[in-house]
Every structure is written in structure tokens, then in C-alpha cells.
Amino acid sequence: MRLKEENAYKNEVEKENGGRVRLKEECRCKGEVEKENERVTSQRLYSTMVSGAYQQKLVVGYALTSKKVKSFLQPKLEGLARNKGILFVAIDLHRPLSDQGPFDIVLHKLTGKEWRLILEDYGQRHPEVTVLDPPDAIQHVYNRQSMLQDVADLNLSDCYGKVGVPRQLVIKNDPLSIPDAVTRAGLTLPLVAKPLVVDGSAKSHELSLAYDQLSLSMLEPPLVLQEFVNHGGVLFKVFIVGETIKVVRRFSLPDVSKRELLNNAGVFQFPRVSTAAASADDADLDPGIAELPPRPLLEKLARELRRRLGLHLFNIDMIREHGTRDRFYVIDINYFPGYGKMPGYEHIFTDFLLGLVQSKQKRCPANNS
Ligand SMILES: Nc1ncnc2c1ncn2[C@@H]1O[C@H](COP(=O)(O)OP(=O)(O)OP(=O)(O)O)[C@@H](O)[C@H]1O
Ligand SMILES: O=P(O)(O)O[C@H]1[C@H](OP(=O)(O)O)[C@@H](OP(=O)(O)O)[C@@H](O)[C@@H](O)[C@@H]1OP(=O)(O)O
Ligand SMILES: [Mg+2]
Numbered sequence: 001m002r003l004k005e006e007n008a009y010k011n012e013v014e015k016e017n018g019g020r021v022r023l024k025e026e027c028r029c030k031g032e033v034e035k036e037n038e039r040v041t042s043q044r045l046y047s048t049m050v051s052g053a054y055q056q057k058l059v060v061g062y063a064l065t066s067k068k069v070k071s072f073l074q075p076k077l078e079g080l081a082r083n084k085g086i087l088f089v090a091i092d093l094h095r096p097l098s099d100q101g102p103f104d105i106v107l108h109k110l111t112g113k114e115w116r117l118i119l120e121d122y123g124q125r126h127p128e129v130t131v132l133d134p135p136d137a138i139q140h141v142y143n144r145q146s147m148l149q150d151v152a153d154l155n156l157s158d159c160y161g162k163v164g165v166p167r168q169l170v171i172k173n174d175p176l177s178i179p180d181a182v183t184r185a186g187l188t189l190p191l192v193a194k195p196l197v198v199d200g201s202a203k204s205h206e207l208s209l210a211y212d213q214l215s216l217s218m219l220e221p222p223l224v225l226q227e228f229v230n231h232g233g234v235l236f237k238v239f240i241v242g243e244t245i246k247v248v249r250r251f252s253l254p255d256v257s258k259r260e261l262l263n264n265a266g267v268f269q270f271p272r273v274s275t276a277a278a279s280a281d282d283a284d285l286d287p288g289i290a291e292l293p294p295r296p297l298l299e300k301l302a303r304e305l306r307r308r309l310g311l312h313l314f315n316i317d318m319i320r321e322h323g324t325r326d327r328f329y330v331i332d333i334n335y336f337p338g339y340g341k342m343p344g345y346e347h348i349f350t351d352f353l354l355g356l357v358q359s360k361q362k363r364c365p366a367n368n369s
């Protein structure tokens with residue numbers, strides 16, 4: 001923000017805050033109806049002041065970890081947003097959500113039951129605010145079993161390619177039961193072992209590759225055991241922001257040959273791939289491996305998943321089975337992924353936010369005051 005604008009903004013916020021304190025004090029001695037009127041007037045005043053000065057179109061309250069703020073709220077996003085009349089405001093977790101704002105949109109990625117309950121309650125009290133995304137829909141993709149269920153149900157097999165999920169097995173407790181369970185399920189080695197629940201912790205991203213069945217009893221349930229699919233070491237990260245899809249290539253785990261499988265035993269933890277992996281977009285790769293999945297296939301997949309999952313902000317990690325042209329597997333779905341690494345994300349994201357509010361206004365013109 002330029003200095004002049006910054007000062008003007010500070011003055012307005014101070015005026016507004018002063019007004020609110022006075023309002024609060026006055027409210028103590030007035031009737032309930034009057035109190036409510038004061039509150040609405042104060043909210044209108046806030047919107048008018050901010051919108052008058054900056055042609056503000058919408059206020060986005062955000063509740064994100066500091067890591068996410070750093071990777072997502074980059075100056076290029078905040079700058080462009082400001083020019084388009086979008087203001088990002090940090091939500092204060094120590095104060096009631098309803099006392100903050102008013103917000104048009106609440107953008108969030110925090111874990112924990114307490115936060116979920118706060119958001120659910122807020123969503124019910126403030127149906128006029130768009131909460132991105134609904135807590136129960138997010139919860140569904142925080143479990144590695146349920147996250148892939150919708151892809152399996154979709155059964156996409158005739159749309160310029162086939163999309164499935166690797167065969168997998170959930171182990172809830174007893175590690176000693178794993179070798180037998182794997183035999184009964186008929187899973188083929190090697191297997192990728194993934195913690196069942198993704199909770200934003202580093203531990204929930206500690207994955208291992210198991211070469212033999214017996215060593216599987218060394219693993220720590222609850223987990224998902226997933227067949228490893230050779231894919232030539234390249235992964236497609238399909239970013240979804242509302243109706244927009246953007247695909248990037250990332251380096252991934254290399255193929256495991258039959259010989260390697262025969263000559264190895266044990267369970268090997270591998271480093272977190274998504275944060276370590278470099279972009280493979282500019283690498284000189286075998287086109288059979290690096291060719292992007294067909295656009296109509298991605299469009300159908302994204303459209304269906306958006307609807308079934310009830311999410312606007314997510315990504316799909318997809319691999320192509322090595323040696324095939326059109327056999328794809330979805331191996332991971334992430335809520336609100338690292339958009340900061342998506343080329344042009346600042347344009348995509350700001351357009352998305354504006355579009356959301358416009359479509360809401362079209363649906364409910366009464367709220368346009
Ligand atoms: N079934 C599989 N077959 C082959 N490679 C796999 C499979 N599952 C995972 N991988 C490899 O392991 C990496 C990490 O797996 P996954 O994406 O499931 O973990 P994650 O911790 O959820 O990652 P993220 O940081 O993207 O959330 C993948 O990017 C891919 O390289
Ligand atoms: O750290 P980044 O911003 O890049 O985002 C990563 C994000 O971490 P954050 O949301 O805590 O920041 C991860 O979320 P959790 O599974 O741990 O919830 C997961 O979505 C990764 O796939 C993202 O990396 P990407 O694969 O998109 O590059
Ligand atoms: Mg992943």
C-alpha cells in the first residue's frame with residue numbers, strides 16, 4: 001500500500017474502532033432492538049468507509065497457519081487483490097468470529113475440533129457469508145480412505161482415458177495382523193504405507209515404501225497400505241480453484257523394477273515428496289511419461305469431484321501408469337494445497353473470489369444493499 005493510502009486506511013480503521021467502542025458502551029443501556037440496529041449501522045459504516053475509499057468489493061477473513069500465510073498470501077496476491085477491491089483481513093482466533101468483519105468470505109485451513117465447531121456455528125448464524133470450504137467436506141479429505149472413495153465411485157473409464165485409485169487396505173490397529181491382511185486382500189508389493197489421517201502435522205506426511213510382507217508388521221497403524229504404481233517418476237498436480245484447473249508436473253518416486261523388488265526387503269521411509277520435489281515442467285522428459293492428462297478427462301474429473309466433495313479449493317495428485325497412454329491413478333487429494341506454487345495463482349484466485357460474490361448476488365439480489 002502506498003504511504004498516503006496506508007495513512008488514510010489507518011485513520012478510517014481508528015475512526016471505525018473508536019465508533020465501535022462508543023457504540024458498545026451505549027448499547028449497554030439501550031433496548032435489544034436498538035442494540036441490533038446499532039450493530040447493523042456500525043457494520044454498514046465499516047463497509048461504506050472502506051468501500052468508499054478503495055472501491056472495496058469484498059472482505060475476505062482468513063484463518064491460516066503462519067506457514068500457509070507465508071506461502072499463500074504473497075505480496076503479489078495481496079497487491080493484485082487490493083487493486084481489484086479485495087481486502088484480506090486476519091481473523092483473530094482469540095475473539096468471537098461474529099464480532100469480527102463483517103466478512104463476505106471466510107477462507108480457512110486450520111485443524112482441530114474446536115475450530116470446526118466455531119465455523120459450523122458461524123456458518124449457521126451468518127448464511128450471507130461464504131465459508132471456504134465447509135468443515136465437514138474438508139474433514140472427508142483428511143482421511144486417506146474416504147478421500148479416494150469418490151474417485152473410485154466415479155468409475156471414469158470412457159473419457160479419453162481411465163481414472164482409478166490404487167488398490168488399498170486400511171489397517172486400524174494391530175500391526176502384527178498386517179502381513180495376513182495383505183495376503184487376504186491380494187495386494188501386490190511394493191506397498192506405500194500412509195498415515196490414515198492427514199492432520200496438517202509433519203507426521204501425517206511420513207510415508208514408507210514396503211518391499212516385503214513380513215516387514216509390514218513394523219509399521220504403526222492406523223494407516224493405509226496402497227499398491228505402488230510405477231509411473232516413470234513424474235506426477236501431475238492438478239490444482240482446482242472453483243471452476244479453474246491448472247496442472248503442473250512434479251518429480252516423484254522412481255519406478256521399482258521386478259529385480260529391485262526381489263533383491264530388497266524392509267520398509268523405507270521416504271522424505272516428504274511434495275515439499276522436496278522440484279517442478280518437472282521445464283525438464284527434458286520422455287513425452288510418454290510427461291504428456292499431460294487429456295484436458296476433457298481432467299475437466300470431467302474436476303467437475304465431478306467438486307460436486308461430490310463439495311469443495312472449491314483442492315488439488316488432485318495423479319499419476320500415469322508407466323507404459324500406458326491413458327491409465328491414470330489418483331493417489332492423493334489435498335484441501336487448500338500450495339497454490340503459491342501454481343503459476344498465475346494471484347489472477348486465478350482473485351477472479352475466483354470476485355466470481356463467487358457475483359454469483360451469490362445473482363442468486364440473492366436482496367443482499368445487494
Ligand atoms: N500409490 C502410489 N504409487 C506410486 N507412488 C506413490 C503412490 N502413493 C504415493 N506415491 C508417491 O509418494 C508421494 C507422496 O504421497 P502422497 O501424495 O499420498 O502423500 P502426502 O503426504 O499426502 O503428500 P502431499 O504433500 O501432496 O499432501 C507422491 O507424491 C508420489 O510421489
Ligand atoms: O506448504 P504448501 O503451501 O506448499 O502446501 C502443502 C500443504 O501444506 P500447508 O497447507 O500446511 O501449507 C499440505 O497440506 P496438509 O496436507 O499438510 O494439510 C498439502 O496440501 C501439500 O500438498 C501442499 O503442498 P503442495 O503439494 O500443494 O505443493
Ligand atoms: Mg500428495
Ligand SMILES: [Mg+2]
Pocket residue numbers: 198332333334
Ligand atoms: Mg496429501
